[in-house]
Amino acid sequence: MSLRDFGWNELQFLLLSVRWTVLLSLIAFLGGGTLGLLVAALRVSPSRLARWAMGVYITLFQGTPLLVQLLLFYYGTSFLGFRPDALLAAALTFTLNSAAFFGEIWRGCIEAVPRGQWDGARALGLRYVPALRLVVLPQALRIMLAPTVGYMVQIVKGTSVASLIGITELTRTAVMVNTVTFEPVRVFGTVCLVYLAICWPLSFASERIGRRLDTKRAASLGDVFRRPASRPAAGRVQPR
């Protein structure tokens, strides 16, 4: 027995809730990206204290579940004397969380730029910040692009956790629609397709960009076994 059928209205309700998923993702991406750049810059800075502090920050946010962080910011902040709005708590949590991940991802990219570039910038008289901004970062951008787009997928998927503090984004709407229609296969199937429609192009783009940088990809091992006919026959020189 169900209260309603999964019809056009329910589908529309479900699809419109994507707005909140997109909004939360944008907040996490823009907020986390801005803060993450600062985290990455401090993580490679000459100040040992700054590097250590950012290391602790990253460990804290990468070493605890996103859900626990969200619950802490939503329920736990009651000691401040007020309960933040769910959207504010989610925005804050996702921003701080993504900043930690972006900080760590981008640190790796910045460190992938050869040491000599720093030395060259120093020799030209540039201080740390101009050296990073004018010399190292522009070269790191190329390497940063693929993992950044890849992490956007994690952000979009992560916003589903906001459903657990009552934000009616895609996942929570799905639970609500499922409760009244009891059509879990259709409801969650639709939701999967929507997430796929957002995330898969990002994954695909990330992979393509990454592959363009990584030119010396080995041929698939399976090809050696799978098509024995393509193996060069003994005593015959194969054209390349």
Place this chain on the structure above:
Amino acid sequence: MYEFQFGPILARMPTVLQGAALTLEFAAASTCIGLLLAVLLAIGRVFGPRPVAWLVTGYVELIRNTPLLVQLYIVFFALPKAGLRLDSNQAAIVALSANLAAYAAEIIRAGLESVPRGQVEAGLSLGLRRGRIIRHVVLAPAIRAIYPALGSQFVLQILGSSLVSAIAAEELTAVSNNVMMETFRNFEVFILAGGLYLAMVLLFRGFFSATGRVLFRWAA
């Protein structure tokens, strides 16, 4: 002014620790099942016929591009429609395993493909049998290459399992939620939960890097 009181939380410490134990059980069970599945998926993708490889790719992309929470709801709400009724704990393990399998399959595939093709051809030209090549030329270095990544998958499972509190499986996050409702010490209880997760994560990170160093000494 708010006064921090850890007393009521510490009084419920045994319950909280039971939750942490269940978290580890979920992580361990799903990693074991997921890894087995992942090996099959990776073999299917790398060595299997084209249709199998496509099927595996489809599964991997589906899992990696949808949230774990939604996968959990599908297992918990939609599988009963197909006649497979699972309790919260079983649904949690099924969803976590299915999720890990996709990620681990990609790691294993990357490991297998990290072995240069020339090495396999060298093995073939030396007259080694296919099985020996797979074992000594492909698997040994591949396992060494993927061990750290698989270790961090286990750690990610510890963190990811917090989501199963959404279907009322009584692991650490769900227990913390209950303790919060009994004591109203919201801040303290989630700080404690976060601290426990962090401790487990750091412990297992250390464990995997230490065992990795011992296990693969031969390659150094």
